[in-house]
């Protein structure tokens with residue numbers, strides 16, 4: 001850990017809060033990658049008023065910059081479980097921020113797998129508010145194989161700290177979950193990679209394909225950063241289990257780059273970058289009745305916002321990366337259109 005005074009941190013913080021300084025200490029470029037917004041080619045925005053007391057650079061419309069969350073500001077961003085109660089309550093009120101306990105994520109992720117495998121409880125068996133890991137190697141249905149499972153795409157909408165995708169800790173209690181007991185959609189793919197990739201080279205290839213198959217979006221910038229950090233640290237945990245060493249920086253930068261694409265900041269009601277819709281200046285012809293009045297600018301609202309029509313926004317439509325077919329970025333709206341078209 002960096003030269004931070006650990007004594008002033010609560011027990012939950014020490015357990016689950018990834019310090020931005022720790023990431024910057026591994027390599028400063030890594031934190032900057034995790035802060036990127038791939039659509040705007042700038043940084044993600046704060047998109048919450050929670051930090052505005054720190055100064056104008058923490059305004060909800062401003063970008064999150066590394067210098068605002070490291071060194072003396074190391075403790076500014078914390079996971080929800082470590083946030084003060086009054087802040088938690090404000091976030092519930094403003095953005096319906098209530099996180100799902102891991103055991104519920106597990107039950108629902110089991111249902112996703114049940115649909116894919118055609119049988120229940122493939123990875124574990126739920127038990128009350130916990131689960132028992134099935135120790136036997138995962139078997140695949142006749143018409144499918146392990147590689148198609150790793151490649152199948154998964155999306156957590158309004159992902160918060162992404163508890164359905166990676167489960168390093170229970171987002172509601174802050175309890176750490178041991179690597180091979182994790183229940184996230186990415187964790188399940190990594191189990192399959194571990195069980196099927198015998199040599200290191202194929203493990204590296206397929207672990208990256210697993211990362212590429214996992215998507216999530218969220219409005220609030222701090223949650224986006226935490227989700228991305230959780231994802232990166234989850235990957236590091238699997239790498240360390242496999243190789244008994246720290247992952248090379250070049251690999252971590254590749255992983256961080258994929259994560260910065262796949263966990264993105266978006267207003268999920270509009271499919272655009274938050275706050276990017278804007279009023280448009282109206283071409284206003286003065287009439288007889290306006291004679292003698294001072295010329296005034298007239299503005300019309302964004303047509304998409306006014307008509308509540310997802311296709312008409314004048315903001316910046318978010319782009320996601322298609323890693324498998326097109327190998328290029330596409331507007332998320334196109335994926336939505338395709339899904340709507342296919343019913």
Ligand SMILES: C[S@@+](CC[C@H](N)C(=O)[O-])C[C@H]1O[C@@H](n2cnc3c(N)ncnc32)[C@H](O)[C@@H]1O
Nearest residue numbers: 095097098099100158159160218219267268269
């Ligand atoms: C009920 S929480 C769920 C978070 C996470 N999926 C979980 O289950 O723990 C809802 C999340 O939706 C996010 N949210 C609210 N309005 C949103 C919007 N317009 N677009 C995207 N995310 C939004 C909030 O910031 C919050 O993280």
